[in-house]
Amino acid sequence: MTIAGWIFLVISWGAILSLAAFCVHKALKEPCKDLKISTGFFVA
Amino acid sequence: MRQKWGSKIGIILAVAGSAVGLGNFLRFPSQAAQNGGGAFMIPYFISLFLLGIPLMWIEWAIGRYGGLFGHGTAPLIFNRLWKNRVSKYFGAIGVFGPLAIFIYYIYIESWLLGYAFYSLHGSCTHLSNQIGAVEFLRKYQGISAKDIFLVTYLFFILTFIINFTIIYKGIKGGIERLCKFALPVLFVFAIVIAIRVITLGAPVAGHPDWNISNGFGFLWNPDFSSLLNAKIWLSAAGQIFFTLSVGIGVVITYASYLSKGDDIVLSGLTASSLNEFAEVILGGSIVIPLAFAFFGLNGAQEIAQSGSFNISFVSMPLIFSKINYGMVFSFMWFFLLFLAGLTSSVSLLEPAVAFLSDDLGITRKKAVTILGALSFIICQFPVFFLARGVVDEIDFWAGSFFLVVFALAECVLFVWIFGIDKAWSEMHHGAELRIPRFYKFIIKYITPSFLIFILGFWFFQQAVPTFFLKGVARENVPYIVATRAGFALLFIIIALLVRKAHKKHLKLGQ
Structure with a gap:
């Protein structure tokens, strides 16, 4: 596999794993409306 | 009293x-390998953010909005969004489409259960070459011989009973309970197989370059020149569209069982990200790297181009027959695909059940019984006329074309007729996360434009030749025409029932 291939794999896997981990973590928690957390792209 | 989901994680x-x-x-790895490898991920992710996720939010919002009025399916929900006599008939596609897909999908799903059984039995993991694997599949389908077709039919009946038992038990006791068991098992099995694949190294003696690392390279090495090809962008958009199950009507029905305060922004995003995890990380780590490691570059190219059916039922059993404990891995592979199929097929049944019970006032148990009897009869067509191209025909219209038509209809109704400001506020009821504001522009302009582009391209490239039966063998034409007539009749019956349900609700003053 070329370096470019590795870069695409790592970025794609990283993006999906981060999004899935963030969403599952938040979904498993009880909703807390008063909490203000900046999450970069999405703002709670 | 309408049913409700038991928990947030249950609906997700x-x-x-x-x-x-x-x-x-099966579809994702072969699409990526054929369409520019790692470069395919650029249009793929762009399509995910401009088309897939917005449509997911739209469907969740439409479903929850309709559920508050006691509607669980698109026909009367569309009529709530747009008080026009035609809107409910666009919505009828959301009941017809999933039912039509279910008719053939359940038969393919039963093959997976059958192959899981034959994996442990050893029949499909002691194959020496591709000819043997193809012959086993043709025997299983009852095309080349009838000696094991009785087993095929028994697995079909078993799969049918499992599906209807789950649906009979309802949302919380049936579908939610199934998904809480099936999804974790599916992920664990896929992770175990992926780890086995990654640790294989170079399994064929004398071919050190046939290894897993080069297998991943075959899938991920980018070919940037492919980005100039419109077909690649369309393939990526099509893959995103199909993988998220949008445009079917299922998400609308599932979301109708939510309460007003439930967070649909986070739930929609979580369901999408879990799907992407299964597709890009797990799906991308099994089939293509394995094919490359056992058959080299030419073999992997052939397998990638051979289509999902061949990959699943021909190439994979052959590969597993060359691995230690192949029977076990083959069982895990087919059983995980069976679970993936089962969680999808029960969702395909739910809109029809919800329509009969919510909008026509039939009890759920009676609705399931009526639907079970009716669909069992219709399912016999794909079972006995598979070789006549019946499945491909239903798949094109119900499983591809109408999906895009329905998605475009719901997008235009919700965003343009119901209004983007009301739609935006509807999406954010109870939401912990705020959707970035630029998505308002994307949802209003980009997503429908994307859908019009896909629909237009397909209409000229595929729908017109398919409609005029181009490439269909002469002896299969009567079967294809009969299939179309049968499904046109089914749509008319559903449209008449929609009319009846609408009149009933008008009488009740709802």
Whole structure:
């Protein structure tokens, strides 16, 4: 596999794993409306 | 009193279960390998953010909005969004489409259960070459011989009974309970197989370059020149569209069982990200790297181009027959695909059940019984006329073309007729996360434009030749015409029932 291939794999896997981990973590928690957390792209 | 989901994670797993299907493990890797490798991920992710996720939010919002009025399916929900006599008939596609897909999908799903059984039995993991694997599949389908077709039919009946038992038990006791079991098992099995694949090294003596690392390279090495090809962008958009199960009507029905305060922004995003995990990370780590490691570059190219059916039922049993404990891995592979199929097929049944019970006032148990009897009769067509091209015909119209038509209709109704400001506020009821404001522009302009582009391209490239039966063998034409007539009749019956349901609700003053 070329370096470019590795870069695409790592970025794609990283993006999906981060999004899935963030969403599952938040979904498993009880909703807390008063909490203000900046999450970069999405703002709670 | 309408049913409700038991928990937030229950609905997320149910929607993810509906989205995670055979396409995640079979269609995605072959599409990526054929369309520019790593470069395919650029249009793929752009399509995910401009088309897939916005449509997911739209469907969740439409479903929850309709559920508050006691509607669980698109026909009367569309009529709530747009008080026009035609709107409910666009919505009828959301009942007809999933039912039509279910008719053939359940038969393919039963093959997976059958192959899981034959994996442990050893019949499909002691194959020496591709000819043997193809012959076993043709025997299983009852095309080349009838000696094991009785077993095929028994697995079909078993799969049918499992599906209807789950639906009979309802949302919380049936679908939610199934998904809480099936999704984790599916992920564990896929992770175990992926780890086995990654640790294989170079399994064929004398071919050190046939290894897993080069297998991943075959899938991920980018070919940037492919980005100038419109076909690649369309393939990526099509893959995103199909993988998320949007445009079917299932998400609308599932979301109708939510309460007003439930967070649909986070739930929609979570279901989408779980689907992407199954597709890109797990789906991308099994089929293509394995094919490359055992058959080299030419073999992997042939397998990638051979289509999902061949990958699943011909190439994979052959590969597993060359691995230690292949019987066990083959069982895990087919059983995980069966679970992926099962969580999707029950979701395909739910809109019809919800329509009969919510809008026509039939009790759920009676609705399931009527639907079971009716669909069992219709299912016999794909079972006995598979070789006549019946499945391909239903798949094109119900499983591809109408999906895009329905998605465009719901997008235009919700965003343009119901209004973007009301739609935006509807999406954010109870939401912990705020959707970035630029998505308002994307949802209003980009997503429908994307859909019009896909629909226009397909209409000229595929729908016109398919409609005029181009490439269909002469002896199969009567079967294809009969299939079309049968499904046109089914749509007319559903449209008449929609009319009846609408009149009933008008009488009740709802």
